[in-house]
Amino acid sequence: MNEIVEQIGVCIERGKVNQSSPYPNDMKGQVGADELAKEALGAGVGPDEILSACNDGMKRIGERFSRSEVFVPELLMAAKAMNAVMAHLKPYFQTGAVKAKGKLVIGTVAGDLHDIGKNLVAMVVEGNGWEVVDLGVDVKAQKFIDAINKNPGCVVGLSALLTTTMANMMKIVKDIKSQLPSTRVIVGGAPLTQKAADEMGADGYAPNPQGAVAFLNSAGQV
Amino acid sequence: MNLLETAIEGNVFEVHIKYDDLRISRREVELTLGYMDAEIPPHFSGMIDDALLELKGRCEIKAGYRLTEVARPPGRYDGLLVGGNFLRMDKIVTSQLKKSERAAVFVCTIGSSMETWARGLMKDGDPAMGYIADTTASVAAEAVTNLLHDHIGERMLSQGMRITNRYSPGYCNWSVSEQHLLFSLLPKDFCGVTLSESALMSPIKSVSGVIGVGTLVRRKDYICDRCGVKDCTYRSKRPAATNQKTSHIETSGT
Numbered sequence A: 001m002n003e004i005v006e007q008i009g010v011c012i013e014r015g016k017v018n019q020s021s022p023y024p025n026d027m028k029g030q031v032g033a034d035e036l037a038k039e040a041l042g043a044g045v046g047p048d049e050i051l052s053a054c055n056d057g058m059k060r061i062g063e064r065f066s067r068s069e070v071f072v073p074e075l076l077m078a079a080k081a082m083n084a085v086m087a088h089l090k091p092y093f094q095t096g097a098v099k100a101k102g103k104l105v106i107g108t109v110a111g112d113l114h115d116i117g118k119n120l121v122a123m124v125v126e127g128n129g130w131e132v133v134d135l136g137v138d139v140k141a142q143k144f145i146d147a148i149n150k151n152p153g154c155v156v157g158l159s160a161l162l163t164t165t166m167a168n169m170m171k172i173v174k175d176i177k178s179q180l181p182s183t184r185v186i187v188g189g190a191p192l193t194q195k196a197a198d199e200m201g202a203d204g205y206a207p208n209p210q211g212a213v214a215f216l217n218s219a220g221q222v
Numbered sequence B: 001m002n003l004l005e006t007a008i009e010g011n012v013f014e015v016h017i018k019y020d021d022l023r024i025s026r027r028e029v030e031l032t033l034g035y036m037d038a039e040i041p042p043h044f045s046g047m048i049d050d051a052l053l054e055l056k057g058r059c060e061i062k063a064g065y066r067l068t069e070v071a072r073p074p075g076r077y078d079g080l081l082v083g084g085n086f087l088r089m090d091k092i093v094t095s096q097l098k099k100s101e102r103a104a105v106f107v108c109t110i111g112s113s114m115e116t117w118a119r120g121l122m123k124d125g126d127p128a129m130g131y132i133a134d135t136t137a138s139v140a141a142e143a144v145t146n147l148l149h150d151h152i153g154e155r156m157l158s159q160g161m162r163i164t165n166r167y168s169p170g171y172c173n174w175s176v177s178e179q180h181l182l183f184s185l186l187p188k189d190f191c192g193v194t195l196s197e198s199a200l201m202s203p204i205k206s207v208s209g210v211i212g213v214g215t216l217v218r219r220k221d222y223i224c225d226r227c228g229v230k231d232c233t234y235r236s237k238r239p240a241a242t243n244q245k246t247s248h249i250e251t252s253g254t
Helices: A002-014 A033-042 A049-066 A072-095 A116-127 A141-150 A163-179 A193-198 A210-219 B028-035 B042-058 B090-097 B113-123 B129-156 B176-184
Strands: A103-108 A129-132 A154-160 A184-188 B004-009 B012-016 B062-071 B079-082 B085-088 B102-109 B162-166 B206-214
Touching: A002 A033, A002 A049, A002 A072, A033 A049, A033 A072, A049 A072, A049 A116, A049 A210, A072 A116, A072 B129, A103 A116, A103 A141, A116 A129, A116 A154, A116 A210, A141 A154, A141 A163, A154 A163, A154 A210, A163 A184, A163 B176, A184 A210, A210 B113, B012 B129, B028 B042, B028 B129, B042 B113, B042 B129, B062 B129, B062 B206, B079 B090, B079 B102, B085 B176, B090 B162, B090 B206, B102 B129, B113 B129, B129 B162, B129 B206, B176 B206
Parallel strands: A103 A129, A103 A154, A154 A184
Antiparallel strands: B004 B012, B012 B062, B062 B079, B062 B102, B079 B085, B102 B206, B162 B206
């Protein structure tokens, strides 16, 4: 039993989605995360245990990404394998048998269309057991505030790539904090630094997707 | 490379660039994906080949520029008068363009078909292929910009003038909101590129900016060390990776 669960984690880390997936090369023809998740549930493995294995797999690939041992495509393949498992776990989330760790409302700030980084964070965070509400790109403060009101207790993630949209990010953080002061806000993106995040009043700064997960998990979200 | 150009009106020119002019290699895309020293898994190399094949059919290149006057208002170091509009460029860009006698205000695009395809792939559950398609499109947009930049350089050289590096709103502390002023210097919907209220270009895979022209200016190999934005996404790019003279490219949408 443990072997199947462990293998699910390996498939997530390696991005092995299912048997027909040719990636990665050295796992060609082998069963993937999709088949293993189905088999594990059929054998009576608890969905929590499967989710935990997924989180471990995502954590490992996230750490390798942070060390520049792998790049965005590998991370996206891992996210795809994760999604294959999540499709099997979805009914358990709906019945409440498995609970999401919390909710992240995420978006690229007004004045910026770049969404690759934001999408990566969303996928990795989701793969770590969080529910994600993705507001898209070029998002103004009011849209974030509306989403927070619709999702009480959520954490908010702001992304930017353009150096000059950091001013918009600062305004959005200030608007959120002035209207909904208890909302935790995390920021990230190429031009950001911890110093910039502190100056704009954000609660956290994530230099990469794994950093966002670490912040969220430490935030103790309900 | 000799590219054809057509005068649209006054000093506004459309430059004709074909897909075959771009000569994008798989390696260029690999480098942009980050595989500089690490070996790329063969699966992703295959995906790049697929994306490049798709690019050929989806590239809708348009490029052009307007030549206009440049002046530096006395005592001001935060921008220049370009075509009669004061562009507040911050001191980094201003200092690089201050010796220009004229400016080429440019825009170019590869159209929206690649971005639509890439988004569709991401939405339909193939994020890795979508990302590689998007990156390939970005490489193509930069390749178009490089060709346009080189073309403007050759045209100006034939008139005894030289050019500077290119600069775009959104980078080097030049606010992206200045796009509206920049676009006001060009004919309406020039090259099919439009601006949103937040000054973002559509199609996304478009590049706009300013190149200085004059007898006292020059194009430099590497200028990122002049810029205070240490965490800029383009800082880590090497000229070899992007196949261009300036490593600090200023794309607004790529």
